[in-house]
Amino acid sequence: xxxxxxxxxxxxxxxxxxxxxxxxxxxxxxxxxxxxxxxxxxxxxxxxxxxxxxxxxxxxxxxxxxxxxxxxxxxxxxxxxxxxxxxxxxxxxxxxxxxxxxxxxxxxxxxx
Amino acid sequence: xxxxxxxxxxxxxxxxxxxxxxxxxxxxxxxxxxxxxxxxxxxxxxxxxxxxxxxxxxxxxxxxxxxxxxxxxxxxxxxxxxxxxxxxxxxxxxxxxxxxxxxxxxxxxx
Numbered sequence: 001x002x003x004x005x006x007x008x009x010x011x012x013x014x015x016x017x018x019x020x021x022x023x024x025x026x027x028x029x030x031x032x033x034x035x036x037x038x039x040x041x042x043x044x045x046x047x048x049x050x051x052x053x054x055x056x057x058x059x060x061x062x063x064x065x066x067x068x069x070x071x072x073x074x075x076x077x078x079x080x081x082x083x084x085x086x087x088x089x090x091x092x093x094x095x096x097x098x099x100x101x102x103x104x105x106x107x108x109x110x111x112x
Numbered sequence: 113x114x115x116x117x118x119x120x121x122x123x124x125x126x127x128x129x130x131x132x133x134x135x136x137x138x139x140x141x142x143x144x145x146x147x148x149x150x151x152x153x154x155x156x157x158x159x160x161x162x163x164x165x166x167x168x169x170x171x172x173x174x175x176x177x178x179x180x181x182x183x184x185x186x187x188x189x190x191x192x193x194x195x196x197x198x199x200x201x202x203x204x205x206x207x208x209x210x211x212x213x214x215x216x217x218x219x220x221x222x
Contacts (some may be wrong), residue, residue, distance in 0.1 A: 031208065036150035056207035090154060095208070100145060100160035103157065105155055 002026045004094050005074075008102035013082045013111050021107045024074040024100070030096060031055065032075050034067060037089045046090075049075065079107030082111045113123035115139055118199050131186040133216045134211040136198030138180065145210060146173050146184050158184070165184050173197075189220045 004027045015055040025032045034046040045059040049069040060067070064083075069075040079086055092104040116140050117136045125131055134142070146158040159166050159173040161182065166173050170189075175182040186193055200210040 033209065035210075035212075036208055039210070041215035043199065043210075044198075044200075045209040045211075047139065048209060058207070059209070083160060093155075100157045100159065101210075103147075103155040106155075108153075 004092055004102050004104035006072045006090075006092050006107050007074075008107060009105065011107060011109045013109065015084060015111055016081050017081050017108070019079045019086070019107070019109055019111075021077045021090050021092075023077070023094075023104055024073040025069075025092070025094030026096075026102055029041070029094035030094060031094060031104070032069055033093045033095070034075075034077050035093065037091060038085075043091075046077070078108075079109075082109075084111050087111045115203060115211050116199060116201060116213040118216050120216060121214065122217045123219070125189050126217070127190060127220055127222050129189050129220075131189050131193075131218065131220075133184045133197050133199075134219070135182045135184075135213055136180060137182075137199075137201045137203070137211075139201070139203045141177075141201040141203050142208075143202045144175055144182050145200040145202070146182075147212075148185070148199055149198060151195070151197040155198075186218075189218075191220045191222050194219050 016105045032049045036044045047057045048055040067077045089106045091106045093101045123132040142161045148156045161175045170187045194217040198215045199213040203211045
């Protein structure tokens with residue numbers, strides 16, 4: 001079946017290093033969302049895209065976080081100079097609205 | 113301020129029991145999602161509701177827009193239903209972002 005593919009599954013970075021996460025949405029889905037799950041059930045919205053355009057970036061910590069969705073490439077979320085508090089599971093989801101969301105399996109980022 | 117309240121936080125049931133999880137929200141929404149997060153961490157979208165009731169297998173979701181309340185019911189519960197169930201309204205005023213409840217951890221005992 002169709003799935004949202006997130007890579008890598010696990011990522012370990014030293015404090016201050018860069019981290020880059022990838023998400024391949026389902027073909028035909030126009031919207032991509034990134035969410036951060038910090039504690040067991042604490043989710044935070046980061047950013048959304050409509051195709052390759054930023055749709056809503058109200059949740060992004062702009063100093064160190066950036067994201068892109070370019071044509072014919074997986075979407076990416078990049079964190080420059082990671083901090084301990086960036087340790088979390090990052091979920092990507094794609095949607096074609098009438099049909100709800102499909103979530104990826106997440107990338108667990110551990111900053112040490 | 114908590115825009116989304118779920119109850120109960122934890123629920124233990126015997127196999128076969130009927131289960132209800134409740135969700136109240138304080139803002140206007142365009143749709144409400146029920147999600148299931150398994151112990152391994154993966155998230156599955158169960159329902160997207162904007163009115164009335166939906167049914168899929170043993171799962172039923174209802175929403176009352178006027179009362180800002182939704183419920184998820186599981187009939188004939190099974191140990192494989194053990195997971196965290198999360199209510200997530202689309203409260204983004206047109207941005208489609210979800211606001212997540214804190215989840216209900218369900219354990220179904222054989």
